[in-house]
Amino acid sequence: SLPESMRVNVVHNGFSIDSFNEVANNPEIKEKQRFRVAIVGGLLELKGIFDFLESAKISVMKGLDIEFMIVGENARQLKGIKAFILKKMGFYRDVRKECEYFIQENSLQKNISMLRFVEDVSKVYRSIDVLCFPSHLNATGRPVFEAAFFHVPSIVAIENSLPDTFKPHETGLAIPQKNPQALADAIEYFYRNPKEIERMGRNAYELAIKNFDSQRNAEKVLDIYRDVLSKCVS
Template sequence: MAIKVLYIDGEGAFGGSSRSLFEAVKAFPEGAVLPYFLATRGTALDFYKQLAVDIITTRGMPRFDNTRYGYYRGVRWLILLRELFYFPFVIVALVRARLRWKDIDLVHVNEFVYVLPGLIGKWLFHVPLVVHVRALARFGDGSIRTRVLNSMFSRYVDSVVAIDGNVRATIPSDWPVTVINNSFTPGLASSPEKPLVDKLGSLPSGSFKVGFVGNLHRSKGVFEIVDAAKLIKTSGREVDFLMVGGVTMDDVGLKAWVLSKMGFAQNVRADLARRVDQEGLGGFFHFLGPTLNIKYVYDRLDVLLFPSHFDAPGRPVFEAGFSGVPSIVAVKKPMPDTFIPGETGLAVSGRCPAELAKAILYLEANRSEQKRMGSNARRLAEENFDPCKNSKRLLGVYHGIVGGKSSAQILRKRG
């Protein structure tokens, strides 16, 4: 009998977390899950509509951000005003979901920052709650907000799923957490867009091609990539930098000015392009925009760059692995389920363009090492990030809490 699951996703834009959810639900065995979605309006809806029995949208969704990067501090506490603004919208959406769908077997929240909407959904439908933890959390710092969040998870969350060992390491060690890696289906589009084909076809065939994939956020280390390119330019080595992706939204006018002044603005496409021109890097830097057929790009890269400020290997690292592409990642203590320094790529310090440039030049000068690491990256990707394997594991979590004891019951018993 199919399990009716309400998926709650507040991101809106089709990015790493929404693509991961899409991949997981798409790979479930036929007839195993009936997916319903409550999601923020945005490009992710185009993909959820391919899977959903039904969808209810909301203008926005309140977050409880206690990630290592986005936790509330200083002027960031003002972001709570946004959360209060969105709260009525998600309440109305959840009530509509209850009235329209009547009964649901469980609620699945796509990232732990949206645990509050998930708890409300759990209460309205009287069903178990699964929470995916995708970002590195601040579960162990002892702050009041962390203690409150821990208490909420211990008492009300029925199952916790972490996407990899790095994320698992940030969650209390005595919690019964299931680690299920994200998945990647190489092609979501039948053929690449012509502008993308033309841009890639115009690049020098013999150059060393390094690429960034993702939304153009300052926190993803995109400006460190520009600084590294500036250092490499002086070396005279032929390296092309491919920036694949776009922005999640276009803030304009007064809103954009306020966000920029307060340090909240993330979408920096124009600033990045301006910096590239100022440094005279236009001949080496190529903005390719977003694409659905991302494997077409990976197949033409020599190395993936992921100098994120988040201190964790992101989704593009294992996506590139399926194409035999190694990565250069800003991470201190990577876990072997996602990235192995010296074997599947090179680890560098965060926010350090000099180390990033050195790593790029090393792989450019040592093509045999680049190919060896790429082969290792492919094996790791195929072993840990297969959609069918990981979706079956997630389905096992569902069956365990619908028909058995939940993680919350185990934690309450321990307490």
């Protein structure tokens, strides 16, 4: 919405893997035994959590040996009478409970694991092959470039992504929003093409280092301040 003539310097939020180096491993995250994909973040419908579940069902029905991991918690933790009233009024959904019901009803207990928020998010990214971000918001979320720091490519529901955040077929695969079949197809593509995981993961890492490294971005902000101050002095 800014005028094209206006000079703009974009500095993204930074992320540093060093901050997680001293955190103990989470015992809930088992050592990877097979191809593993994950969705990370608050459990919300608009984050595409149910699309992720449906894609798992599709993949299992095709006989693919894939583990689906859900890492996150309900956006609002409510219990008791308050939760009951809000639910009756349509203002509250226990998405975790809905996910657990879906898993049980479709006999997917051996294929889908659910973890609550983990303090050491790096442990999650180190244990997966591909990150899924099937959001309904047409945006590249923080988990995408967090995963990129660990050479993990992403499947993102997005149109016309910005080249400094996500590059289709280079740092991951882009899919339409609200499309479990497209998500399942993208997952299967990576499942059958491990070299593409390596290639796109490497590209994702290089893009993350360039645009999301906290140290580099801090220096960029400092340079902007210096530039502004020099003009004020002159």
